[in-house]
Amino acid sequence: MNKKVIGGVIAGIAVVSAVAATYLDYTSATYECHECGAMHKPTLGAYLMGAHIPGKRLLKCPHCGNRNWHYKAIEV
Numbered sequence: 001m002n003k004k005v006i007g008g009v010i011a012g013i014a015v016v017s018a019v020a021a022t023y024l025d026y027t028s029a030t031y032e033c034h035e036c037g038a039m040h041k042p043t044l045g046a047y048l049m050g051a052h053i054p055g056k057r058l059l060k061c062p063h064c065g066n067r068n069w070h071y072k073a074i075e076v
């Protein structure tokens with residue numbers, strides 16, 4: 001293997017692990033609406049499109065319809 005191939009393999013592994021980490025985060029995450037306190041799990045599309053900062057994600061609440069920062073909660 002030359003360096004280009006090795007670089008490609010490493011980049012591929014990085015992408016796969018980033019996707020896996022995102023997917024695991026999505027499957028384990030439940031979010032709590034800042035407005036009404038309802039707990040819900042966003043669709044994968046909403047999850048991926050939502051802006052986020054550590055511990056919070058911008059989502060639309062299915063209960064009250066508000067679009068706001070949802071706290072990430074541990075699923076029970």
Ligand SMILES: [Zn+2]
Nearest residue numbers: 033036061064
């Ligand atoms: Zn709400």
